[in-house]
Amino acid sequence: MEELINRITLCTERGKVNLSSPYPPDMKGQEGADELTLKALEAGLQPFEILDACNVGMKRIGDKFSRNEVFVPELLMAAKAMQAVMNHLKPYFQKGIVEKKGKFIIGTVAGDLHDIGKNLVSMVVEGNGYDVIDLGVDVKPVKFLDVIKQNPDSVVGLSALLTTTMQNMALTVKEIKQHFPDIKIIVGGAPLTEAAAEKMGADAYGPNPQSAVDFLESLRCN
Ligand code: B1M
Numbered sequence: 001m002e003e004l005i006n007r008i009t010l011c012t013e014r015g016k017v018n019l020s021s022p023y024p025p026d027m028k029g030q031e032g033a034d035e036l037t038l039k040a041l042e043a044g045l046q047p048f049e050i051l052d053a054c055n056v057g058m059k060r061i062g063d064k065f066s067r068n069e070v071f072v073p074e075l076l077m078a079a080k081a082m083q084a085v086m087n088h089l090k091p092y093f094q095k096g097i098v099e100k101k102g103k104f105i106i107g108t109v110a111g112d113l114h115d116i117g118k119n120l121v122s123m124v125v126e127g128n129g130y131d132v133i134d135l136g137v138d139v140k141p142v143k144f145l146d147v148i149k150q151n152p153d154s155v156v157g158l159s160a161l162l163t164t165t166m167q168n169m170a171l172t173v174k175e176i177k178q179h180f181p182d183i184k185i186i187v188g189g190a191p192l193t194e195a196a197a198e199k200m201g202a203d204a205y206g207p208n209p210q211s212a213v214d215f216l217e218s219l220r221c222n
Contacts, residue, residue, distance in 0.1 A: 034088070
């Protein structure tokens, strides 16, 4: 089991998508994130354990990027490998409940193209019985306002991965609260903190996908 986990971490870090992928050249002919995830699930590993393995790989490649040891193409390949893993995990996060508990609008804020974390939050929230309206990446405040207008009974989730786009997140929160003061907003993403979330006027900070579910559930109790 540990060997499988380590290989999934390595494939995510190195951007090894599947067996037929020629990248990276030194891993040509080896199984990739795609096949190893299937094997891990068959062996009984839990989807969240597999996800943790990928997050370790993403952290490693991110740290290398910070040290200028790799560049954007390597990050893109790592994201592709992680996507291959998520394709297999999606059904596990989505299966189950049929009756919808409420609506959740989510998007990565303007200027930010990172969507892996946001997609995970979408999957987990959907899997917990909510209707998810995923607006994608680089979502301008006006788009959020349009969709909230059509779905006034929703809760909103904002994701940001860049310290620079946290400013756009703050602006988005401000715009939403100005037009729809009763709409509840949860914000998340690597550069966020509880304090930053509070400062921008969000109702909650989510360090991980489960925290978004917990927030939604807490609103149902009130
Ligand atoms: Co970018 N990137 N990237 N990148 N990238 C980071 C974020 C960075 C930390 C790398 C680094 O320097 N070490 C750095 C940001 C530095 C900073 O701002 N402080 C960075 C940079 C600089 C950039 C570019 C500017 C690089 C360039 O072009 N020179 C550029 C910006 C593009 C843009 O957005 N305008 C860029 C581009 C890219 C790629 C496109 C190549 C690719 C993204 C592909 C994609 O998303 N489809 C990419 C990647 C892959 C990364 C790293 C390596 C991995 C991000 C990731 O997916 N993590 C990242 C380094 C790192 O994070 N260590 C990095 C895994 C994911 C599951 O985690 O998204 O944090 P995360 O989500 C978590 C939680 O945060 C939380 O739940 C998730 C699961 O636990 N969460 C929420 C997230 N949203 C939530 C919302 C919630 C609740 C919880 O409620 C609503």
